[in-house]
Amino acid sequence: MIAVGPVASGFFAVGQIATGTIAIGQVATGVFAFGQIATGFVAVGQLARGGIVLGQLAVGLVAGGMVSIGVGWSAGLGIGGTAGPGAVFGFFGRFPSGRRQDRRPQIPQDTPPSVVDDTPPWVVDDTPPWVVEDTPPWVVEDTPPWTPQDTRPRQPMRPWRLAGAITGTVVLAVIWWFAAGSALTNVIT
Numbered sequence: 001m002i003a004v005g006p007v008a009s010g011f012f013a014v015g016q017i018a019t020g021t022i023a024i025g026q027v028a029t030g031v032f033a034f035g036q037i038a039t040g041f042v043a044v045g046q047l048a049r050g051g052i053v054l055g056q057l058a059v060g061l062v063a064g065g066m067v068s069i070g071v072g073w074s075a076g077l078g079i080g081g082t083a084g085p086g087a088v089f090g091f092f093g094r095f096p097s098g099r100r101q102d103r104r105p106q107i108p109q110d111t112p113p114s115v116v117d118d119t120p121p122w123v124v125d126d127t128p129p130w131v132v133e134d135t136p137p138w139v140v141e142d143t144p145p146w147t148p149q150d151t152r153p154r155q156p157m158r159p160w161r162l163a164g165a166i167t168g169t170v171v172l173a174v175i176w177w178f179a180a181g182s183a184l185t186n187v188i189t
Contacts, residue, residue, distance in 0.1 A: 019187075029187055039183045049180035059179045069179075071172045081169045091165035091172075092157075 003010030009019045018025030022032045023040065033040030033050070041051040048055030048065065055065045058078075063070030067078050073095060074080025074088045083090025157165065 029183070031187070039180065040187065041184065050184055053180075059176060061176065069172060069175065071169065071176050079168075079172065081165075081172065091168040 001011050003013045003015070003018075003020065005015045007017045008015030008023075008025065011020055012022045013020030013028075013030065014024045016025050017027045018029070018033075018035065020030045023030035023038075024034045026036045028035030028037070028043075028045065029039045031041050033043045033048075034045060036046045038045030038048045038053075038055065039050055043050040043053045043058075043060070044055060046056045048057070048063075049059045051060055052062045053060035053065070053068075054063075056067065058065035058068040058070075058076070060069075061071050062073045063078070063080065064075040064084070065078075066076055068074045068076045068080070068088070069078050070080035072081050073084055074082075074090070075084035076086045076088065078086075079089050079091075081090065082092050082095035084095060
């Protein structure tokens with residue numbers, strides 16, 4: 001169940017060479033691995049490899065670190081299928097959290113004030129509902145505050161770019177398999 005020692009193997013293992021569901025050690029292997037060389041589905045360490053990884057050198061499906069290689073997403077300094085924050089090259093482009101900014105829920109500061117409308121239905125008012133007559137000078141009256149800054153539609157990938165992105169991601173997947181995936185199958189079995 002709980003193993004502590006130089007070579008520890010158990011559900012919760014702590015040691016120089018630790019193998020378990022939760023492993024902490026210099027060489028840690030498990031579902032959750034924390035150590036200098038960490039291999040696991042969730043791995044955190046100087047050299048981390050596995051599924052979701054964080055480390056100085058991180059190789060995983062989702063990776064973040066000083067030097068990172070992520071098949072699906074990568075952050076830090078490295079390469080990935082899609083790129084997050086940092087100096088990362090993403091084969092399919094960047095995927096920052098701000099991309100979905102136009103879908104975020106509105107907060108009270110974003111919603112226009114409710115106005116009681118006593119005008120008859122045949123009177124047409126061309127004024128947008130977010131424009132208030134006593135609008136402060138720093139508020140832009142053309143657009144509501146929740147409109148995204150860049151409203152240009154995203155351009156589709158050209159066929160050669162798509163083929164290159166798929167090829168690059170497959171190469172990353174092969175690198176991941178030899179660096180981490182085969183070791184993870186040993187953890188499972």
